Amino acid sequence: MESLVFAFNSVAPIVIMVAAGYFLKKSKIIGKDFAFAGNRLVFRLLLPVMLFSNVYKIENIGSFDFGHVAYAVIMTILIFSAAVFLSGFVTKDGPTRGSLVQGIFRSNYTLIGIPLAESLFGAEGTAAAAVLSAFVIPVFNVLAVAELLSFSGNGKRPTAKKILFDIAKNPLIQGVAAGFLALLIREFFVSAEISFRLYDIAPVEKVIGYISAMATPLSLIVLGADFEFSAISSLKKEIVFGTAARCLFVPLAGVGTAFLLFRGTFDGAQFAAITALFTAPVAVSSIPMAQEMGGNTTLSGQLVVWTTIFSAASVFAASFLLKFAGIF
Numbered sequence: 296m297e298s299l300v301f302a303f304n305s306v307a308p309i310v311i312m313v314a315a316g317y318f319l320k321k322s323k324i325i326g327k328d329f330a331f332a333g334n335r336l337v338f339r340l341l342l343p344v345m346l347f348s349n350v351y352k353i354e355n356i357g358s359f360d361f362g363h364v365a366y367a368v369i370m371t372i373l374i375f376s377a378a379v380f381l382s383g384f385v386t387k388d389g390p391t392r393g394s395l396v397q398g399i400f401r402s403n404y405t406l407i408g409i410p411l412a413e414s415l416f417g418a419e420g421t422a423a424a425a426v427l428s429a430f431v432i433p434v435f436n437v438l439a440v441a442e443l444l445s446f447s448g449n450g451k452r453p454t455a456k457k458i459l460f461d462i463a464k465n466p467l468i469q470g471v472a473a474g475f476l477a478l479l480i481r482e483f484f485v486s487a488e489i490s491f492r493l494y495d496i497a498p499v500e501k502v503i504g505y506i507s508a509m510a511t512p513l514s515l516i517v518l519g520a521d522f523e524f525s526a527i528s529s530l531k532k533e534i535v536f537g538t539a540a541r542c543l544f545v546p547l548a549g550v551g552t553a554f555l556l557f558r559g560t561f562d563g564a565q566f567a568a569i570t571a572l573f574t575a576p577v578a579v580s581s582i583p584m585a586q587e588m589g590g591n592t593t594l595s596g597q598l599v600v601w602t603t604i605f606s607a608a609s610v611f612a613a614s615f616l617l618k619f620a621g622i623f
Contacts, residue, residue, distance in 0.1 A: 309407070309576075309603050312512060316519020325520050331586070333517035338583030341510035343470030345405060348507045350429045350474025351493065354422060355482065363423070363565045364430045366557065367572055370549050371431055375400040375438050378540065385536050393446030394581070394590040398537040398598035399545065401435045403578040404428055405510075408571035412564075415614060415623060420567035427568045429471065436467045439584055447589030461588075467580065514579040521582065521596045530594050537598045541577055542605040549573025550613050558622065566622045574609040576602035 319325045378399040382392045402408055405428065412424035440462050462468060477493055484491060494500040527534065553561060553569050561569065577599045585595040617623050 309515060312515035313519040313522065313600060313603070316516035317522050318519075319516065320520040325516075327520075330517050330520040333513055333520070334583035334586050337510060337514045337517065338580060338587060339466045341506055341513060342405065342580050343466040343473075344503060345507040345510045346428075346432060346467060346470035347474040347477070348503050349405065349409065349425055350471055351477050351481070353425050353429060353478060355485075359426055360423075360565065363561060363568070364427060366553060366561075367427050367431050367569065368434055370552065370573075371400060371434055372438070374545055374548060375442075379442060381540075386533055388591075389446040390585075390589055391530075391533060391591040391594055393443040393588070394585050394592070394594040394598070395533050395537050396442050396446070397439050397581045397585065397590065398577045398595060398602070399540045401439055401578045401581050402431075402572055402575045403599075403603075404431060404435075404572055404575055405578070405580070408568075408575040411571040411575060411610065412567040415570060416564045416567035419564035420571075423564040423568040424571055427572060429475065431572060433468055433471050435578065436465050436584075437462050439581070440465055440588060443585065443588035443590045467584075511579075514582075518579055518582060518596055518599055521592070522600055527597065530591075530597060533594055534597050534601055537577075537594075538601045538605055541598070541602045542609045546574045546609045546613055550617075554617070554620070554622070558620070563623055566617060570610075570613050570617065574606060574613050576606040 316325075320327075320330070375396070378396045382395045382399075386392050386395060404424075409421060409424045409428060412420035414420075416423075441458050444458055444461060481492060483489075550566075550570050550573050553566065558566075577595075579599055582592060582595045582599060584590070585592045614623065
């Protein structure tokens with residue numbers, strides 16, 4: 296019962312915020328122009344600053360367990376590869392296929408996964424998830440840029456140079472890279488016994504905190520403002536396939552394989568981070584990414600909503616089974 300309450304408490308606020316955005320649009324308080332501009336703001340400023348903050352808050356570089364990181368990265372790439380292959384049987388439309396692939400492999404780790412890891416295993420779970428996020432979030436974004444450009448439907452195959460350039464200028468990648476740079480500078484200061492830290496500058500800490508705090512609520516309200524029930528009939532096959540893949544097959548592959556192969560290697564905190572990574576719904580940032588990269592923004596929005604609703608079952612099942620097995 297405790298796990299069920301936890302799953303509900305994790306997902307319900309997200310659904311409520313999305314519903315608020317939808318009703319604000321229906322009430323004509325906000326419109327499509329707001330949703331478009333909001334997506335750009337979230338993608339270009341709010342999420343990059345949040346990612347910078349998450350990376351900079353990692354306690355120290357020595358806390359990295361590269362075996363744990365390697366498992367998460369390799370499994371993400373395998374899930375991505377399977378999504379690319381299987382999506383071709385569902386749709387032949389390039390932008391739709393690009394958004395479908397992104398909706399299957401890309402987890403909402405920043406906004407939901409890290410808090411979820413904390414709920415599963417406390418501060419240790421948060422620490423393990425923060426370390427993992429520094430590696431898997433760049434992987435998410437690199438793969439998303441590459442496949443969305445490849446499936447964009449503009450009639451031309453992007454060159455490797457074009458893909459690398461778009462990856463380098465991706466704001467989310469830049470946010471993580473800036474966080475790593477700041478983290479390395481902080482490590483240098485520690486080794487040189489210099490007491491100064493970035494967050495010693497109070498206005499900087501406050502501004503980063505304010506901007507980071509805006510990312511989640513605004514992205515969810517914008518998602519609700521973008522949502523259209525009329526789109527369900529035209530994208531029914533893609534929505535059902537994407538939701539089932541994200542909420543059933545991805546948790547089975549990601550968490551199940553970790554349990555079968557590494558239950559004697561990973562500790563409870565690391566399993567909390569893995570569970571959060573593979574049971575969280577589709578990333579809200581997949582919508583502005585699709586908007587920027589020529590994907591099907593409508594499908595991306597639909598997948599975020601439906602995987603958010605059904606991910607409660609994935610979270611409950613994974614946390615219950617791992618607790619029953621003595622991992623938590």
